[in-house]
Every structure is written in structure tokens, then in C-alpha cells.
Amino acid sequence: xxxxxxxxxxxxxVVHGGPYDRDAWGFSPxxxxxxxxxxxxxxxxxxxxxxxxxxFTNAADREWGGRMQDDLDDGVAWAVKEGIADxxxxxxxxxxxxxxAALMAAARSPDLYNCFIDICGPSDLLSFIARIPPxxxxxxxxxxxxxxxxxxxxxxxxxxxxxxxxxVEQMIRPMLIAQGLRDVRVSPAExxxxxHALLRRNVPVTLVTFPDExxxxxxxxxxxxxxxxxxxFLACHxxxxxxxxxxxxxxxxxxxxxxxxxxxxxx
Numbered sequence: 001x002x003x004x005x006x007x008x009x010x011x012x013x014v015v016h017g018g019p020y021d022r023d024a025w026g027f028s029p030x031x032x033x034x035x036x037x038x039x040x041x042x043x044x045x046x047x048x049x050x051x052x053x054x055x056f057t058n059a060a061d062r063e064w065g066g067r068m069q070d071d072l073d074d075g076v077a078w079a080v081k082e083g084i085a086d087x088x089x090x091x092x093x094x095x096x097x098x099x100x101a102a103l104m105a106a107a108r109s110p111d112l113y114n115c116f117i118d119i120c121g122p123s124d125l126l127s128f129i130a131r132i133p134p135x136x137x138x139x140x141x142x143x144x145x146x147x148x149x150x151x152x153x154x155x156x157x158x159x160x161x162x163x164x165x166x167x168v169e170q171m172i173r174p175m176l177i178a179q180g181l182r183d184v185r186v187s188p189a190e191x192x193x194x195x196h197a198l199l200r201r202n203v204p205v206t207l208v209t210f211p212d213e214x215x216x217x218x219x220x221x222x223x224x225x226x227x228x229x230x231x232x233f234l235a236c237h238x239x240x241x242x243x244x245x246x247x248x249x250x251x252x253x254x255x256x257x258x259x260x261x262x263x264x265x266x267x
Contacts (some may be wrong), residue, residue, distance in 0.1 A: 001040050001041075001084070002035045002036070002037075002038045002040065003035070003036075003227070004038060005038070006084070007083050007084070008083060008084075008085065008086040009038065009039060009040040009084065009085060009086060010038065010039050010040070010085075010086055010089035010090070010091075010234075010238040010239055010240055011039065011040045011041075011042060011076065011079055011084070011085035011086065011089065011090045011091070012039045012040070012041050012042070012090075012091050012092075012093055012234065012238070013041075013042050013043070013044070013072060013075065013076060013090070013091070013092045013093065013113075014030060014031065014034070014041055014042070014043045014093050014094065014098070014101065014258070015043070015044070015046075015054055015072060015092065015093070015094035015098035016043065016045075016049070016094075016097075016098055017094070017095050017096030017097045017098050017099075017171045018048075018049075018050075018096070018097050019046070019048045019049070019060065019064075019068065019101075020048060020049075020050050020117070021049065021050060021058065022045050022049040022050050022051045022052075022200040023043040023044075023049075027239050028074040031043070031237065032236045033227070034234075034240075037231060037234070037235075037240040037241050037242065038213050038239075038240040038241050039234070039238065039240050040079065040084055040085055042075055042076070042077040042079055042085075043256050044071055044072050046060075046067055046068045046071035046072055047059040047060045047063065047067060047071055048063070048068055048146075050075045052056060054216075054266060057081075060146065061145070061146050062146070062147065062148065062158070064100070064104075064125070064147060064162050065104045065108075065148075065161075065163075065164075065172035066162070067099075067129025068101070069101065069104050069105060069108055069109070072092070072101060072105065072150070073105075073108075073109055073112055073227075075114075076090055076112055088114065089114060090112065090113050090114055090238075091113060091114055091115045091116065091117065091234060091237065091238050092105050092106075092113050092115075092116050092117070093116075093230070094117070094118065094119065094121065095119035095120055095121070095216070096119070096120055096121065096185075096186075096215065096216075097121070098119070098120050098121065099118035099120055099121020100121040100123070100164065101121070101124055101188075102116040102117060102118040102121060102166050102175075103116070103118050103121050103164035103171075103194065104162075105166075106164070106170075106173055106175060107164055107167035107168070107169040107170040107171050108167075108170070109169065110171065110172050110173050113173060114173060114174075114237055114238060115173055115174040115175070115176070115233070115234070115237035115238065116173060116174070116175045116176070116193075117176045117177075117178075117195075117218075117233065117234075118175065118176070118177045118178070118184055118191070119177075119178045119179075119226075120178070120179055120180060120185070120186050120189055120191070120215050120216070121164075121186065121191075122186045123163060123164045123165040123191065123193060123194045124163045124165050124188040124190050124193070125159040125160075125162055125164065126150055126156065126159050126160065126188060127146065127187055127189075128186065128190075129143060129144075129159070130150070131145070131184070131185065131186070131187060131243070132173055147159065147162075152190060154267075164194065165190070165193055165194055165197070166198040167169075168194060168198065168201075169201070171185045171187045171194075171198060171203060172201045172203055173203075173204075174198065174203075174204035174233075174236075174237050175194075175195075175198060175204070175205045176205075176206050176208075176229070176230065177191050177194065177195050177206070177207045177208070178191075178207075178208050178209070178210070178217075178226055178229075179191035179192075179208075179209050179210070180209070180210045180212075180213030180214045180215060180216075180217065181209050181210065181211045181212075181213070182211070182212065182213060182214045182215050183213075183215045184214060184215065185214075185215040186215060186259060188209065191207060191209075192207065194258070195207035195257070195259070196258070199258055199259065204259065205258060205259045206229075206233065206256065206259035206260065207256075207257045207258040207259060208226070208229060208253060208254050208255065208257065209228075209254075209255050209257050210222050210226075210253050210255070211250075211253050211255065212253045213253070219252070219253070221250075221251040221252040222247055222253060222254065224252065225248055225249045225252035225254040226254065228245055228248035228249065229249075229254070231243070232245065254256065
């Protein structure tokens with residue numbers, strides 16, 4: 001929670017990647033940074049998160065875009081009911097699987113969230129599975145079990161139905177998308193396809209890319225630049241505090257491909 005404010009704060013839901021990972025108690029630079037900008041921050045260990053037993057992890061089988069999303073929505077409903085969150089100022093922020101969750105939430109729950117941040121999230125599950133490299137063979141077998149097998153007609157249909165790109169017409173809220181162009185897990189085309197589809201429908205969207213980054217941003221200047229853009233985006237749509245960009249983008253490879261006008265300091 002932001003210091004000195006425990007009621008009806010703007011809320012940012014931060015979704016962990018994996019999804020077979022977990023959020024744990026302890027210091028989080030991201031959560032503390034968001035709180036310093038006036039946001040309440042919520043992270044949910046949705047079904048599929050690890051560390052709670054096999055049954056809890058297995059409860060996510062074939063639930064990408066389904067009950068895993070419900071768990072996030074239920075967390076928001078709780079925060080609103082408890083008076084922690086302002087229901088008119090809720091955003092969702094995630095990378096990798098968390099980015100996928102942001103895209104799916106944009107399509108499934110546009111009345112619950114006001115804006116979304118997707119960092120390297122897959123929008124096409126058929127493409128996502130096709131790009132799994134051979135040296136991840138053991139992980140590939142697990143993914144087929146937990147999602148669906150694209151070699152079968154039923155599996156392909158399921159993967160298409162759970163792909164955010166198929167539901168882009170239901171996305172109506174502002175979206176910030178960030179993508180590393182050297183990403184070997186999620187094709188940059190997946191982020192670009194969503195951004196262009198939103199642009200054609202006049203939905204507020206900004207796509208920033210990093211030519212020298214992969215699935216996760218590792219360059220310090222690039223990470224600073226991305227967080228500066230995130231700060232401006234959230235301030236614009238949720239009303240938190242922010243600093244002027246200043247030289248935050250200098251020395252980074254950040255490129256605004258689409259929608260810079262939605263972030264006033266970048267226009």
C-alpha cells in the first residue's frame with residue numbers, strides 16, 4: 001500500500017510469469033516503486049503457481065485464459081470490496097505469462113480494468129508452442145499436457161480460442177506493449193499484431209520495442225527507460241504520481257513503434 005493511504009487507492013495488479021512460478025513474501029523493488037507512486041499493488045498466486053502442492057499447480061491444466069484469469073479478477077473484486085482499491089482506477093501489469101494474462105484480461109474483463117501493460121506476452125498460443133526450441137524438449141512435453149496438443153484438431157481449436165489475438169475486438173482499454181526484438185520465446189510479430197489490430201480500431205495503444213533485448217530486459221538503461229514509460233502510462237490512466245522523463249530514455253535502445261502520442265511526454 002502507498003504510505004499514508006490505505007483506502008480507495010489506484011490499484012496495479014502485478015502478475016508473475018511462468019506461469020509455473022510464484023510470488024513470495026519479501027522485498028520487491030517493483031512493488032515498492034509502484035507504491036511510492038501512490039498505487040496499491042496486488043499480486044495473486046493464481047492456480048498453477050508453484051509451492052502450494054501438485055494439486056494446486058495441476059488445477060491450472062487447460063485453464064490458460066480461463067480460471068487462471070478468474071483468480072486475478074477475484075483478487076481485484078476482493079480489494080475493491082475491502083475498500084483498498086478504487087474500482088475506477090485498476091490496471092494490470094505483467095511480463096511473459098503475466099503479459100499473456102494482461103492481454104486476456106483486456107479481452108475478458110474490460111469493465112474491471114482501466115489499462116493494461118503487456119511485456120513480451122504471447123498473443124498466439126499456436127505460434128508460442130511452435131517456437132519452443134528443441135533443447136527445451138522436457139518443458140515442451142509439460143506444456144502439451146498443461147495446454148493442448150496442436151497436432152490434434154481439438155488441441156488446435158483450444159489453443160486458438162485461448163489466444164488473445166483472436167479476441168482483440170473485445171479489447172477497448174488503453175494498452176502499453178513492450179517487446180524485445182531478439183526474443184526467442186515470443187515472436188515480436190505477436191506483439192506487433194495485437195498493437196496494429198488495436199490501432200486499426202482506434203483503441204489507445206503504445207508499442208515500444210528494444211532491438212537489443214530478448215524475452216527479458218537485462219540492459220540497465222533499457223530497464224530504466226521502460227519503467228519511465230510505464231510510470232507515465234500509469235499516471236495518464238490511473239492518476240498516480242510521476243516524474244518528468246528527463247534523460248531516462250538516453251542510452252537506451254527503446255523505440256516507440258506505435259502510439260507515442262498516448263504518452264504525452266513522448267509525443
